[in-house]
Amino acid sequence: MLIATGSTAAQGTYPDRPIKLIVAFAPGSAPDIMSRAYGQKLSQLLGQPIVVDNKPGATGAIGADFVAKAPADGYTMLVNSSAMVINPWVKKQPFDFRKDLVPVARTADTPYLMTVNPKLxxxxxxxxxxxxxxxxxxxxxxxxxxxxxxxxxxxLLKKEAGIDVLHVPYKTFGQALPDLVSGQLSCSIDPPxxxxxxxxAGHIRAVAHTGNVPMEAFPQVDPIGKRYPVATVVGWQAIFVQAATPAPVLGKLRSEWQKTLSDPAVQKTIRExxxxxxxxSLEDFNKEISTDYQKFGRVIKDNDIKLD
Known part of the structure; x- marks a missing residue:
C-alpha cells in the first residue's frame, strides 16, 4: 500500500525516496490498522510516501528478520510486538534482535484481560x-x-501467588471464549x-488484567501487577530499524515518530x-525490553515451556 505524501523533502537530505514500513502482522489486524494511520501522518511529516508492506508469520519473526537484514539507511522500518522478546527463548531465530534492531518508538500498549465463567x-x-x-x-x-x-x-501469576491453575492453549485470539461461556473452561486471558x-453481554466476567495500573476500558478490574509486580505483562507495539542506522537518520526518525504518535487522529485509531x-519514554522502553527478555526467559526455563 502506498500512502500519499505531503510536501517534497529537500533534495539530497533524508528522506529523499519512499520508506517501507514492514508490518509483521496480517492485513486487517489491529497492528496493521494502526500502522496505516501512522504511515499517513508520518508521510506528511517526512514529505515522502510510506509504503506499508505486510510480512506476517512466525509470531513476527519473518518481518523482523527482513528488517534486520535490510540496508541500515532508515528506509526500512519494522512494526512488531512484545512477542519479539519471547521468540528467541522458544525457537531458533535467524537474527538477534538485541544486536540487529534498535527501537525508534513505542507506539501502543495493552495489558491482557482475565475473564471467568460467571457461575464461578x-x-x-x-x-x-x-x-x-x-x-x-x-x-x-x-x-x-x-x-x-x-x-x-x-x-508468573501462578508462581507469585502460589496457585495451581491448568493452562489450556488455543490457536488464536478469542478462540477460548465459547468454551469459557459454556463452562468447559474456567478462565481466559486475552487481548481486551x-x-x-x-x-x-454478561456472558463472562472480567476479574483482573495483567497490567499494574487501572485500564481505561475496564477501570473496575484489578491490575495483577499492583499486587504482584513481577507478574506484570503489558503487550506493546513498537517501531524498529536496523541497528547500524546512522545516528542523524535515527534521531530524525525518532523525532518525527513522536510527532506522529501525538496526533489526535492517530491516537483515536490506536484506541479504536x-x-x-x-x-x-524510549529510555524506559529500552530498559523494559531488557527486563522482559530476562523475565520471560526465566519463566520459560523454569516451566520447561517448549513449542511443538
Missing amino acids: PIHNLAEFIDYAKKNPGKLSCGTYGVASPPHLALE TSPAPQVA AGFEPSKE
Missing part, C-alpha cells in the same frame, strides 16, 4: 487467588498459545478487544484498535 464465585483478583488455593488444579485458563504473553503472565463484547497510546 469469582469477582476480582483476590477471589480468584482464594478460589484457586482452595481448589488446586481445578481451575483451567485459556490463552492464545503456548509461550504467548498471556501464557507467561499466567505462569476479544472478550469485551461477551463481558458487556483496542490499545492505548504509549506514554513510556
